[in-house]
Amino acid sequence: MKFSPLVQELIDSLKCLPGVGAKSAQRMAFHLLERNRRGGSKLSQTLALAMENIGHCEQCRNFTEEALCEICQSPKRKIATQLCIVETPADVIAIEQTGEFQGRYFVLMGHLSPLDGIGPDDLGLDILEKQLATGQFTEVILATNPTVEGEATAHFIAELTQTHDVEISRIAHGVPVGGELEYVDGNTLAHALSGRKNYSF
Amino acid sequence: MKFSPLVQELIDSLKCLPGVGAKSAQRMAFHLLERNRRGGSKLSQTLALAMENIGHCEQCRNFTEEALCEICQSPKRKIATQLCIVETPADVIAIEQTGEFQGRYFVLMGHLSPLDGIGPDDLGLDILEKQLATGQFTEVILATNPTVEGEATAHFIAELTQTHDVEISRIAHGVPVGGELEYVDGNTLAHALSGRKNYSF
Structure with missing residues (x-):
């Protein structure tokens, strides 16, 4: 005995969402069918539109439905010399x-993760190379x-970027603002110590 | 600064799912866009079909895309004399x-819950009355x-059913099979004791 074919198909389809197993999918399906059909229809339409129209910005690879994302389109940002990865x-x-x-x-759109099969090709590093090759950027912030x-x-x-004439920096590791030293893990504290700066008055 | 309009709309639409807040919706949207567009499109299609075609069985109110659900259609079940609610x-x-x-x-499709605004009308008790009025059933199992x-x-x-000429029973409360008495809550144990039966050899 199973649910009716279409109900079962809905439950199976919902399982494609991350973190949603059989029980959650069932709960979602029943909720939509019983209490929120309008929400379900709206989700269906938006999903169709999104899956079809959202692509990657040609310059920065962020999600956008246009060729360039809002930030890359901004006139102020067009002449920026810093690139934050x-x-x-x-x-x-x-x-x-x-x-x-x-x-x-x-x-x-992710990080290197050989176990998950995510290598350099999946991170769009060829597009990054093109961006660097324009010579527009003087600093790359990792x-x-x-x-x-x-x-x-x-x-x-960083190794890849070295071939270009740009400064390479990494965001600072240290104790978070508002945190208490007592509860900060040793690794972070070691980073905070070794990365200390001259006190600025 | 926000996500592009369509990405934001997708995230907002996903929030209609129960148990999905802003962060989970964002994670789901990114997952579908980056790793599972086919799953997203499939979900969109199934959702549209399901929201439009799945209704309630005319007899038992279970979800089905036909007039009667599989169980109510079954020839064996058509002449059943027990109704399980x-x-x-x-x-x-x-x-x-x-x-x-x-x-x-x-x-x-739920239970009485005045705080959530779910009253007798929402449980389809008028359909239940019609089912009982056919005189087909000799026992109602709650x-x-x-x-x-x-x-x-x-x-x-039970009170509603009393006006009809049917036996009314409630499923047994007691200790679950495989449980240990030591860890069963007092209320359940009290039920198990008061509901004891003659030992059958």
Whole structure:
């Protein structure tokens, strides 16, 4: 005994979402069918539109439905000399929200992860090379995550970038603002010590 | 700074799924866009089909894309004299998998829950009345969940059913098979004691 074919198909389709197993998919299907058909139809339409129309920005690889994303289109950013390399579109948003960076971005859409079969080709490094070859940028900021994979990716890109005439920097590791030293892990604290700066008055 | 309009719309639409907040929706959107466009398109199509075509079985209110569900269509079940009342389609599956029940079902699609605005009208009790009025059934089995809401719903339906000439039963409460008495909660143990049966050799 199973659900009716179409209900079963809906449940199976929902399982393509990350973190959604059989039970969650079932719960989602019942919720949509019983309480939110309008939401389900809206999701269906948006999904179709999104899967068809959203591509990557030609310059920075961020998701966009146009040829160039909003940031790459901005006249102020067009003449930027700093290129910030991040892993995901969410990282772009996070950095934009600080208001501290006025340069351009390059979104890797992941990190090197041989176990998952993600190699240099999947990170669009050929497009990065093209961007660097324009000679527009004087500094490349490596803002990948401070994880093992992020560090490895940063190292790989740093080596690749060395052939171009640009400064290469990595975002600072250290104690987070508002944190207490007592609860900071030893690795971070070691980084914070070795990366200390002269006190500025 | 936000994501491009269509990406943002996709994230917002995904939030209609139960248990999915802003961060999960973002993760799902990125996953579909970056790693599983085919799955996303398939989900979109299935969702559209499901939202449009899946309705309730005319007899038992279970989800089905036809007028009658598979169980209500089955010739063996058509002449059944037992009607098992459950809360959700998943409960039907669970009981079917035991292989112990050959009667028909009635699916409430929820339970009485005044706080959530779910009253008797939302449980399709008028359809239940019609089913009972046919005189086909000699026993109604109340198989709602052993929760406060489930018990209240069972009680309400029992009172409603009293006007018809049918036996009314409630599934047994007691210690689960394979459990250890030491770890069973007091309420359940009290039920198990008061519901004891003569030992059958």
